[in-house]
Amino acid sequence: MAHALNSDKQAVEERRKYVTAFNDTMIKIWKEQITLLGVIDTGQLLNSVVALSTKMDAKAAEVTVSEAFLEYGLWQDYGTGRETPRGHSGLAKGTRRKRRRWFSRKYFASVFNIRDFMAESLGREFCGVVSNAFDRKRLTGRI
Numbered sequence: 001m002a003h004a005l006n007s008d009k010q011a012v013e014e015r016r017k018y019v020t021a022f023n024d025t026m027i028k029i030w031k032e033q034i035t036l037l038g039v040i041d042t043g044q045l046l047n048s049v050v051a052l053s054t055k056m057d058a059k060a061a062e063v064t065v066s067e068a069f070l071e072y073g074l075w076q077d078y079g080t081g082r083e084t085p086r087g088h089s090g091l092a093k094g095t096r097r098k099r100r101r102w103f104s105r106k107y108f109a110s111v112f113n114i115r116d117f118m119a120e121s122l123g124r125e126f127c128g129v130v131s132n133a134f135d136r137k138r139l140t141g142r143i
Contacts, residue, residue, distance in 0.1 A: 008059075011125045015060035015118065022114050023051045023065045026107065030069070033102035039076045045069060061122055069103075077103040 030049050033039075040046055052066035075081050079099030 008125060011121055012058075012060045015063070015121050016056060018117055018121075019054055019056065019060070019063050019065060019114070022110065023054055023067065026067060026110060027051050029106045029110075030067075030103060033106065034073075037100040037102050039073070039100045039102050045073045045076070048073070061118075063118070073103060076100050 027049055031046060034046050034049070048068070048070040050068055052068050053064075054066075055064040056062065077100065079097050081097045
């Protein structure tokens with residue numbers, strides 16, 4: 001039983017570390033992409049990218065991460081802006097804007113990674129709980 005509790009604590013701590021690292025890594029990646037793709041005019045977008053909060057329940061099974069940046073950054077990522085006519089995807093003739101995907105490409109791939117990690121971690125913990133329940137029943141002779 002003590003082994004199961006220790007294993008549960010390790011799983012929770014592993015999830016906490018992963019989520020915290022996810023948030024920190026996203027901020028680093030975004031700032032690197034902004035710099036690499038030259039999405040810098042005044043530096044306001046680069047300086048606006050921050051991790052706001054990470055919330056987790058006691059078992060780190062329900063997780064919320066929050067980041068923020070200026071809305072302007074989305075328009076850079078989409079390749080749209082003031083001189084882009086409404087209804088166009090940013091690819092209209094005469095448009096000076098170019099899509100600079102500093103945000104979406106890395107973000108969506110990373111969301112799938114954290115989803116897969118959480119599913120695997122919670123799945124392992126669930127299997128351990130079920131296994132321990134069967135072991136207890138076997139030891140007490142109830143099976």
